[in-house]
Amino acid sequence: MKIVKYDLIVVGGRVAGSISSFYASKEGLKVLMIEKNPEIGTPVQCAGGVSDTFFKSMKINPSPKFTCTRIRGACIHAPSGASFLTRDPIITGYIVERKVFDKHLAILSAEQGTDIMLNTTAKDLIIKDGKITGVIAKKDGQRFDIRSEIVIAADGIQSKIARKAGLDTRFKVDEICSCAQSEMVGVNVKNDIMEFYLGNKIAPGGYFWIFPKGEERANIGVGIRRKECNMKSAQYYLKKFTSKLNATEIEFNIGAVPIGGPVKRTYTDGLLVVGDAAGQVDPLTGGGIHIAAECAKIAAETASDAIEEGRTDAEFLKVYEKRWYKKVGANIKRSLKYRKILNKLTDEDLNNLVESLKGKELNLDSKIPLFRLVKDYPNILKLLKEIL
Numbered sequence: 112m113k114i115v116k117y118d119l120i121v122v123g124g125r126v127a128g129s130i131s132s133f134y135a136s137k138e139g140l141k142v143l144m145i146e147k148n149p150e151i152g153t154p155v156q157c158a159g160g161v162s163d164t165f166f167k168s169m170k171i172n173p174s175p176k177f178t179c180t181r182i183r184g185a186c187i188h189a190p191s192g193a194s195f196l197t198r199d200p201i202i203t204g205y206i207v208e209r210k211v212f213d214k215h216l217a218i219l220s221a222e223q224g225t226d227i228m229l230n231t232t233a234k235d236l237i238i239k240d241g242k243i244t245g246v247i248a249k250k251d252g253q254r255f256d257i258r259s260e261i262v263i264a265a266d267g268i269q270s271k272i273a274r275k276a277g278l279d280t281r282f283k284v285d286e287i288c289s290c291a292q293s294e295m296v297g298v299n300v301k302n303d304i305m306e307f308y309l310g311n312k313i314a315p316g317g318y319f320w321i322f323p324k325g326e327e328r329a330n331i332g333v334g335i336r337r338k339e340c341n342m343k344s345a346q347y348y349l350k351k352f353t354s355k356l357n358a359t360e361i362e363f364n365i366g367a368v369p370i371g372g373p374v375k376r377t378y379t380d381g382l383l384v385v386g387d388a389a390g391q392v393d394p395l396t397g398g399g400i401h402i403a404a405e406c407a408k409i410a411a412e413t414a415s416d417a418i419e420e421g422r423t424d425a426e427f428l429k430v431y432e433k434r435w436y437k438k439v440g441a442n443i444k445r446s447l448k449y450r451k452i453l454n455k456l457t458d459e460d461l462n463n464l465v466e467s468l469k470g471k472e473l474n475l476d477s478k479i480p481l482f483r484l485v486k487d488y489p490n491i492l493k494l495l496k497e498i499l
């Protein structure tokens with residue numbers, strides 16, 4: 112380890128952690144990123160869908176080293192079997208190999224000067240006179256007290272670090288989507304289309320996905336909300352679906368996504384919260400990579416400003432929350448409304464909705480066409496008007 116005192120410690124070494132530490136190092140801060148696992152990017156807890164917006168905004172080349180397929184559209188299936196295809200530009204992107212992608216982000220960060228400690232768990236914060244002055248970490252059974260001006264909590268949905276600073280980052284059970292996913296070979300699927308299956312029987316409170324990875328390989332997964340599913344697990348629904356396919360499983364993973372919108376407060380004296388830890392996820396799709404990255408970049412810039420000004424207090428750091436809300440807040444809010452509508456729809460409503468969209472161009476960025484498209488379905492229209 113080159114230095115024992117850092118400007119910034121980032122807890123968590125995936126998307127939110129690597130992007131925060133990359134930009135903070137780029138700003139000239141001395142940064143340490145701590146990851147509890149022995150390898151960046153494993154175990155995988157993601158389907159790997161990353162939009163073009165991410166690559167453009169982060170100025171990262173979508174290299175074939177980690178991209179599997181180019182995505183040009185999404186097909187939405189109703190319980191009846193009816194489906195519609197959208198090629199809305201906000202959908203285009205890539206399916207990435209998350210293990211390689213996450214490592215690539217960590218490499219970019221290391222190249223900017225970030226120090227990385229693997230197999231290292233942040234156990235607590237060092238708090239002196241009410242001010243956070245670093246992190247107590249454990250590696251190979253040994254305790255390390257590492258000092259810093261600011262800490263970024265990028266430690267995912269089970270974030271404990273922000274809670275140690277007194278922030279309430281817990282999510283209600285109803286605001287968590289439980290997921291199970293199998294990577295399978297022998298899947299007959301188009302290489303440029305993501306498939307989504309809706310239905311209260313097959314995926315209560317969520318949806319099924321098939322994300323193609325090329326050469327008949329795909330990530331097949333399901334996200335459900337526990338409250339809706341009669342105590343059955345996501346794995347139960349996944350096996351029910353995949354057992355009908357003539358395909359072979361080569362990887363299995365489980366995970367959870369916060370889909371209730373952001374936590375109440377994402378900053379306090381000497382600490383910022385980013386990514387899943389802050390609930391910075393699209394509540395409709397469960398996609399968090401692009402949003403986490405945008406917020407992480409803002410967190411890094413805020414940390415840099417704060418250190419330059421010698422102001423790491425909450426009063427100064429609250430600008431982080433203002434900035435990230437301005438960037439992604441409206442999108443999260445809109446998706447949350449759409450998800451609430453979706454949760455109220457019966458399978459019959461879903462069939463009608465998909466029928467109404469069949470063969471039409473759906474612009475996901477605007478709510479006006481949606482009203483027009485569902486005008487013949489009073490039940491859906493009523494729900495839309497209630498919520499929007």
Ligand SMILES: Cc1cc2nc3c(=O)[nH]c(=O)nc-3n(C[C@H](O)[C@H](O)[C@H](O)COP(=O)(O)OP(=O)(O)OC[C@H]3O[C@@H](n4cnc5c(N)ncnc54)[C@H](O)[C@@H]3O)c2cc1C
Pocket residue numbers: 122123124125126127128145146147148152156157158159160161231232233234265266267268270271290291292332365366367368385386387388392397398399400401403
């Ligand atoms: C099944 C599934 C499929 C998904 N598919 C997609 C998708 O296709 N597209 C998309 O955009 N999003 C998807 N998401 C969501 C996306 O994976 C997350 O939003 C995103 O990875 C969040 O990144 P993060 O860095 O905030 O958190 P995480 O990826 O959870 O990373 C947190 C890191 O912190 C580490 N950590 C935790 N505690 C400590 C500690 N005390 N000390 C040190 N390290 C610690 C963890 O080991 C972990 O590496 C999916 C999620 C799931 C569960």
